[in-house]
Amino acid sequence: QVHLAQSGADVKKPGSSVKVSCQASGEIFISFAFNWVRQAPGQGLEWMGGVIPLVNRTNYAHRFQGRLSITTDESTSAAYMELSGLRSDDTAVYYCATGSSLLNVYSFDHWGLGTLVTVSS
Amino acid sequence: SYELTQAPSVSVAPGETARITCGGDNIGDESVHWYRQKPGQAPVLVISFDKDRPSGIPERFSGSNSGNTATLTISGVEAGDEADFYCQVWDTNNNAVFGGGTKLTVL
Numbered sequence: 697q698v699h700l701a702q703s704g705a706d707v708k709k710p711g712s713s714v715k716v717s718c719q720a721s722g723e724i725f726i727s728f729a730f731n732w733v734r735q736a737p738g739q740g741l742e743w744m745g746g747v748i749p750l751v752n753r754t755n756y757a758h759r760f761q762g763r764l765s766i767t768t769d770e771s772t773s774a775a776y777m778e779l780s781g782l783r784s785d786d787t788a789v790y791y792c793a794t795g796s797s798l799l800n801v802y803s804f805d806h807w808g809l810g811t812l813v814t815v816s817s
Numbered sequence: 818s819y820e821l822t823q824a825p826s827v828s829v830a831p832g833e834t835a836r837i838t839c840g841g842d843n844i845g846d847e848s849v850h851w852y853r854q855k856p857g858q859a860p861v862l863v864i865s866f867d868k869d870r871p872s873g874i875p876e877r878f879s880g881s882n883s884g885n886t887a888t889l890t891i892s893g894v895e896a897g898d899e900a901d902f903y904c905q906v907w908d909t910n911n912n913a914v915f916g917g918g919t920k921l922t923v924l
Contacts, residue, residue: 731913733860741852741860741903743913755911758818791859801907803850803865810859 698722700792700808707814713780716811718792720773726750729797730768730775731804734788747775748797782815819908821916828922835891837919839904842885847906849887851880855900863902864889896923
């Protein structure tokens with residue numbers, strides 16, 4: 697089994713940045729891909745971006761390009777999501793989700809419990 | 818960009834069969850994954866690659882995909898199946914795309 701432990705809830709001012717961590721443990725494979733999915737209050741799931749450490753490839757959803765950075769620390773099996781230029785509509789629960797990237801069209805087999813980020817002045 | 822269309826809600830009586838659809842242009846050519854999300858919880862994968870059930874998911878959950886519609890079928894619906902369900906594919910730019918979600922209500 698795979699367990700994804702995410703950092704705790706955070707409150708940020710508009711215009712600032714937030715960095716959320718995701719620590720993987722358990723049956724972790726080198727082919728793992730780390731993705732970030734967010735969910736605004738009462739809304740659906742929105743994919744933000746992902747990284748495949750094995751091939752050092754990162755993809756970002758177009759709407760987040762320029763203010764989103766996804767990184768990994770392979771030595772600790774951790775992934776990080778940093779979002780800058782925060783606005784009130786970035787208030788959401790941010791999920792870390794992983795899957796095996798051996799197939800490009802992989803599923804998100806494991807999910808963290810989510811991190812609530814509130815953007816408020 | 819690729820778009821997935823789901824009905825906002827589906828209602829069924831206990832013991833009946835629920836069919837939750839996901840529409841997309843030639844979605845039958847794509848691999849579709851389905852997730853269940855109960856209130857206040859993280860999503861859980863229930864069907865991968867159109868029809869594969871992960872370990873721990875009951876046999877009551879099945880999937881199919883053809884033409885412009887993928888379908889998640891839940892047989893013998895139980896009260897505990899009430900949740901939001903999302904379909905997901907990858908587009909040609911290696912971006913994940915989610916459907917808008919369908920709320921399953923057990924009457």
